[in-house]
Amino acid sequence: MSSINELANICSQVRRDIVRMVHAVNSGHPGGSLGCTEYFVALYFNIMKHRPQPFNMDGTGEDVFFLSNGHISPVFYSVLARSGYFDVKELATFRKLNSRLQGHPTTHEGLPGVRIASGSLGQGMSVAIGTALSKKLNNDSCTVYSLHGDGELQEGQIWEAAMYAAANKVDNLISTIDVNGQQIDGSTDNVLHMGDLKVKWHAFGWEVLACDGNNLEEIIATLKKAQTYKGKGKPIMILMQTAMGKGVDFMEGTHKWHGVAPNDEQLKQALSQLPETLRDY
Numbered sequence: 001m002s003s004i005n006e007l008a009n010i011c012s013q014v015r016r017d018i019v020r021m022v023h024a025v026n027s028g029h030p031g032g033s034l035g036c037t038e039y040f041v042a043l044y045f046n047i048m049k050h051r052p053q054p055f056n057m058d059g060t061g062e063d064v065f066f067l068s069n070g071h072i073s074p075v076f077y078s079v080l081a082r083s084g085y086f087d088v089k090e091l092a093t094f095r096k097l098n099s100r101l102q103g104h105p106t107t108h109e110g111l112p113g114v115r116i117a118s119g120s121l122g123q124g125m126s127v128a129i130g131t132a133l134s135k136k137l138n139n140d141s142c143t144v145y146s147l148h149g150d151g152e153l154q155e156g157q158i159w160e161a162a163m164y165a166a167a168n169k170v171d172n173l174i175s176t177i178d179v180n181g182q183q184i185d186g187s188t189d190n191v192l193h194m195g196d197l198k199v200k201w202h203a204f205g206w207e208v209l210a211c212d213g214n215n216l217e218e219i220i221a222t223l224k225k226a227q228t229y230k231g232k233g234k235p236i237m238i239l240m241q242t243a244m245g246k247g248v249d250f251m252e253g254t255h256k257w258h259g260v261a262p263n264d265e266q267l268k269q270a271l272s273q274l275p276e277t278l279r280d281y
Contacts, residue, residue: 002045007216009277010045010082011037015247016280017078019270021094022261028095028103031257032149033075035180035242038216040079043145047223052084055112063142064131066116068124069149069178070104071259076113077101082278085113091281122155124148125175129165129235132173143230146175151183154192159204165235166205174226176238178213182255197239206237213240248273 002010014037022028044050048063056062067076074094081088086100093099100109104119116127128146135142152158165173179197181188188194201208207229211222219240226236244258245251248270262270 004216007038007041007045009275010041011216012247012275013278013280014041014075014078014082016271016274016276017082017091018074019248019262019267019274020280021074021078021091023264023267024092025095026261028074028261029071029259030074030248030261031182031244031251031255031259032069032072032178032180034248034251035244035246036072036075036147036178036213037247038219039147039176039178039213039240039242040075042216042219042223044079044083046220048145049142052080052112055085057115059115059131059142060138061140061142064115064144066124066128066131066144066146067105067118068128068146069121069152070117070119070124072149073101073103073105073119076105080111080113081281086111088281121149121152122157125158125161125165128173128175129161129168129170132165132170132235133168135172136170142172143227144173146173148175148177149183150177150179150181150188150194150197151191153177153194153197162201162204162206162235169233170235171229171231171233174223174230174236174238176213176240178242179239180242180244182244182253182258184255184258186255201237201239205234207232207234208237208239210239211241213242214246 018033050062094101100111105114106117132144212218251257
């Protein structure tokens with residue numbers, strides 16, 4: 001298990017990967033990827049019990065993760081590679097023709113670590129619930145994790161899934177929402193204000209926790225606390241406050257970097273703020 005300093009170094013390198021990947025092909029989604037870096041690093045390097053090699057598509061006997069807001073694939077791919085699912089050099093193929101690293105995760109090319117195609121928002125929670133129920137049926141005590149965007153909560157399927165999970169006591173599921181307050185067209189409050197999310201999820205029958213998702217110690221502590229609620233009859237939701245574009249000062253806190261790649265000068269500026277800690281791909 002890595003120390004906080006080691007995890008922080010991994011976060012810096014993952015952020016370098018993200019901005020370099022989207023810059024290289026002038027496309028992709030850096031904002032949410034940068035904001036969720038601590039979550040992914042904490043999950044894959046500290047929290048989850050998982051086996052990168054050999055990759056087991058069914059996830060039998062290990063914790064599994066589903067990315068519902070699939071547009072933040074750069075952070076997902078970087079962490080999968082850095083944690084041993086495939087060669088880090090493959091990050092250089094991001095969004096290129098015939099690459100396994102498409103703009104949204106896909107399964108037809110067999111990229112290790114990816115169990116569902118995602119990016120059509122609203123679907124990931126349903127898949128995570130089905131997997132969690134499958135684990136229960138198979139007496140598999142491992143945990144299912146999922147990540148969702150706050151703008152994604154505007155999809156009705158999320159709330160259908162939320163009702164189903166609570167009604168069926170899917171208490172081996174720990175879902176997290178990236179609450180950065182931003183989506184492609186502006187702030188979530190301006191596009192469709194969703195009110196008090198803590199109250200909503202409680203009303204839907206979930207155990208609800210909250211944390212600062214850009215604080216490694218806090219996100220690790222919250223994920224560990226969430227684990228203590230397993231088996232107690234309720235699905236678990238973490239409301240994770242993050243800053244879109246975290247780690248790059250000119251990208252932080254604005255929807256303008258939701259799906260825009262940095263130019264050459266902006267890349268240079270971003271990399272100057274992010275120490276190379278594990279070597280670039």
